[in-house]
Amino acid sequence: MMNAHPLLAFICDTAATAAGTGVTTILGFTSVCGGDGYAELFRRLAPEAVLVIGALLVLGFDLFAGKRAACGGRATLAALIGVAALAGAGFAAAWISPFATPSATNLGSALETCTAIAVGTRLGVYVLSGLTLLLLPGSSRLRHPAEYTAIILFATVGFSLMAAASNLLLGFLAIELASLSLYILTGFDKTRPDSAEAGLKYFLFGGTAAAFMLFGFSLLYGLTGSINMFDFAYEAATRSPPSSTPLMLVALVMVLAGFGFKVAAVPFHLWAPDAYQGAPASAAALIASASKLAGIAFFLRLLWGGLGRFAGDVSSAPPAAGWMPVVAVLALGSLLVGNLGALAQTNVRRLLAYSAIAHAGVMLLGVIAAGGAGAGPLFYYVATYGLATVGAFGVISVIERDAPCQKLADLAGLWKRSPLLALTLFAFVLSLAGVPPLAGFFGKFAVFAAVLKLNGLAGPAGWLALLAIAFSAVALYYYLAILKQALVAAPAGDAKPVSVPALPALSLVLCAALLLLLGLFPSLLLSQL
Numbered sequence: 001m002m003n004a005h006p007l008l009a010f011i012c013d014t015a016a017t018a019a020g021t022g023v024t025t026i027l028g029f030t031s032v033c034g035g036d037g038y039a040e041l042f043r044r045l046a047p048e049a050v051l052v053i054g055a056l057l058v059l060g061f062d063l064f065a066g067k068r069a070a071c072g073g074r075a076t077l078a079a080l081i082g083v084a085a086l087a088g089a090g091f092a093a094a095w096i097s098p099f100a101t102p103s104a105t106n107l108g109s110a111l112e113t114c115t116a117i118a119v120g121t122r123l124g125v126y127v128l129s130g131l132t133l134l135l136l137p138g139s140s141r142l143r144h145p146a147e148y149t150a151i152i153l154f155a156t157v158g159f160s161l162m163a164a165a166s167n168l169l170l171g172f173l174a175i176e177l178a179s180l181s182l183y184i185l186t187g188f189d190k191t192r193p194d195s196a197e198a199g200l201k202y203f204l205f206g207g208t209a210a211a212f213m214l215f216g217f218s219l220l221y222g223l224t225g226s227i228n229m230f231d232f233a234y235e236a237a238t239r240s241p242p243s244s245t246p247l248m249l250v251a252l253v254m255v256l257a258g259f260g261f262k263v264a265a266v267p268f269h270l271w272a273p274d275a276y277q278g279a280p281a282s283a284a285a286l287i288a289s290a291s292k293l294a295g296i297a298f299f300l301r302l303l304w305g306g307l308g309r310f311a312g313d314v315s316s317a318p319p320a321a322g323w324m325p326v327v328a329v330l331a332l333g334s335l336l337v338g339n340l341g342a343l344a345q346t347n348v349r350r351l352l353a354y355s356a357i358a359h360a361g362v363m364l365l366g367v368i369a370a371g372g373a374g375a376g377p378l379f380y381y382v383a384t385y386g387l388a389t390v391g392a393f394g395v396i397s398v399i400e401r402d403a404p405c406q407k408l409a410d411l412a413g414l415w416k417r418s419p420l421l422a423l424t425l426f427a428f429v430l431s432l433a434g435v436p437p438l439a440g441f442f443g444k445f446a447v448f449a450a451v452l453k454l455n456g457l458a459g460p461a462g463w464l465a466l467l468a469i470a471f472s473a474v475a476l477y478y479y480l481a482i483l484k485q486a487l488v489a490a491p492a493g494d495a496k497p498v499s500v501p502a503l504p505a506l507s508l509v510l511c512a513a514l515l516l517l518l519g520l521f522p523s524l525l526l527s528q529l
């Protein structure tokens with residue numbers, strides 16, 4: 001069997017059942033056959049089970065009770081059931097799954113549910129997905145709200161498993177479940193040709209990135225004989241430095257290609273502007289928020305927990321070979337392309353896409369600093385960025401109920417057309433720009449401070465932090481261009497007032513309130529990580 005492809009050999013080996021032992025090996029972890037073993041397995045996967053049940057309930061209610069309701073009523077019912085499922089999953093993640101006894105199963109080696117980051121990331125993606133679902137009644141273009149909600153829940157299952165997985169095979173399946181769901185959501189709006197185009201481009205880029213990433217995972221398995229991330233560190237302790245293991249360097253490059261696609265880092269960013277422009281606003285919000293939070297958690301565990309020995313060093317010049325200098329180059333490219341590209345945009349969705357690329361550069365700086373400062377600053381930054389992005393796309397979603405909202409000029413006079421939308425957009429944009437006292441400022445401050453603690457300005461990491469601070473000032477220009485149209489420019493002559501449905505209004509107010517609360521009291525989140 002070992003003459004075959006390493007990952008294929010592993011899959012074939014683990015698909016077998018140990019005859020006569022009563023032990024079944026599934027996806028790299030062992031479950032004891034019998035009631036107690038399966039009960040323990042269910043407790044470990046309780047959040048995901050709740051989400052799957054919720055998705056089936058959404059489809060069932062719509063099939064039997066939604067036929068006689070209007071599209072708006074179906075969307076409201078689907079959103080409420082989806083939010084209830086997410087609330088149940090959050091309860092399971094916080095109070096059931098972390099306290100499952102690992103003695104009956106070694107699923108604990110595949111799911112690190114007891115760590116603060118794993119639990120926090122799971123809860124974070126549930127909150128962001130719930131806020132996204134509340135935007136659904138404000139989307140008049142979506143003709144199948146139940147199916148849309150079910151796909152969001154399935155995507156959240158993938159995010160949840162990514163947040164806690166420490167097993168490469170389980171992590172890859174989670175990434176692909178989430179990615180396939182996002183491809184569908186991106187092309188879901190059948191009334192717009194650019195939605196189908198965006199879904200196709202996203203799928204093609206994502207499939208290519210998945211192939212690179214899977215090849216990297218297979219090389220890691222072949223080099224270490226394990227797919228558990230934490231076994232990599234043990235295996236690496238007895239091996240040569242990364243400079244004398246070229247196959248390990250190839251594996252790292254393959255893995256970083258998949259990671260770069262997940263966070264839309266340069267040069268793996270080309271899908272982002274088209275996807276953000278063509279996707280339904282709520283789908284774009286999910287891509288930019290929960291998807292990034294889950295992806296960062298998974299790859300942070302892989303890079304530092306499993307491959308920390310191969311990190312190299314960027315705290316002093318010249319940098320030492322490893323994956324950290326590559327991440328630094330990706331961060332530099334993302335900061336340059338994201339901020340400079342956003343300056344030239346007149347389409348508000350593409351502007352937010354290039355803004356996301358620039359923020360990906362800051363996230364990569366947080367990945368570099370996580371080895372010394374821990375994951376807290378990075379988690380805080382990604383979570384608060386996700387709240388601001390969900391809110392910004394939520395405003396676009398509500399405006400698009402009555403009129404197009406693609407160009408910056410479509411926001412003109414928003415303060416007269418809907419004071420609520422204008423006020424919340426003001427909070428979201430200022431948080432993205434990093435203006436105090438909103439949470440975006442403290443997120444950037446925490447990441448930059450963590451990077452500068454490595455070695456001050458004496459090395460490449462310090463120079464990158466200084467460049468990121470300078471680009472934060474540049475970003476104010478294009479963010480203020482949004483606020484200029486919304487708060488200063490006069491509305492067009494045929495512009496009509498914008499009505500805000502109750503659930504989208506609740507989502508926007510909650511996003512803005514959380515950004516203000518976490519900005520005034522950042523320790524509410526940072527102290528838990």
